[in-house]
Amino acid sequence: QVQLVESGGGLVQAGGSLRLSCAASGRTFSSYAMGWFRQAPGKERDFVAAISRSGSSTSFADSVKGRFTISRDDAKNTVYLQMNSLKPEDTAVYYCAAANTFLAVLRKGSEYWGQGTQVTVSS
Numbered sequence: 001q002v003q004l005v006e007s008g009g010g011l012v013q014a015g016g017s018l019r020l021s022c023a024a025s026g027r028t029f030s031s032y033a034m035g036w037f038r039q040a041p042g043k044e045r046d047f048v049a050a051i052s053r054s055g056s057s058t059s060f061a062d063s064v065k066g067r068f069t070i071s072r073d074d075a076k077n078t079v080y081l082q083m084n085s086l087k088p089e090d091t092a093v094y095y096c097a098a099a100n101t102f103l104a105v106l107r108k109g110s111e112y113w114g115q116g117t118q119v120t121v122s123s
Helices: 102-106
Strands: 002-007 008-012 019-028 034-041 043-049 056-061 067-071 077-084 094-101 117-122
Touching: 002 094, 019 034, 019 043, 019 094, 019 117, 034 056, 034 067, 034 077, 034 102, 043 067, 056 067, 094 102
Parallel strands: 008 117
Antiparallel strands: 002 019, 019 077, 034 043, 034 094, 043 056, 067 077, 094 117
16 A cells, blocks of 8 residues: 655746645555646546656656656655646646556556645636
């Protein structure tokens, strides 16, 4: 079992930045590929970013490329999502996810999910 807890969400003006954190507990964090997803009201949960177990591979949704970065610190059992140049359309609940493979994260097939953290971007 892996427990995931997101933090760092909040209210920010358009153009601003936020850094989300996802702290993992339970089994070996480095064994998991990690990802971030988001869900706006009335919409499906969409892929945002993913990072492989080694950290050598990353992937981003087209809508966030060049603005968001994902990183991991295995010593702290934490994955981060740095969000810059935020737009009102980035407003959503952001979820952290863990899976055994990078592909599973990309396919939204993660075994473990956090409870989410709200990000609101005002115009």
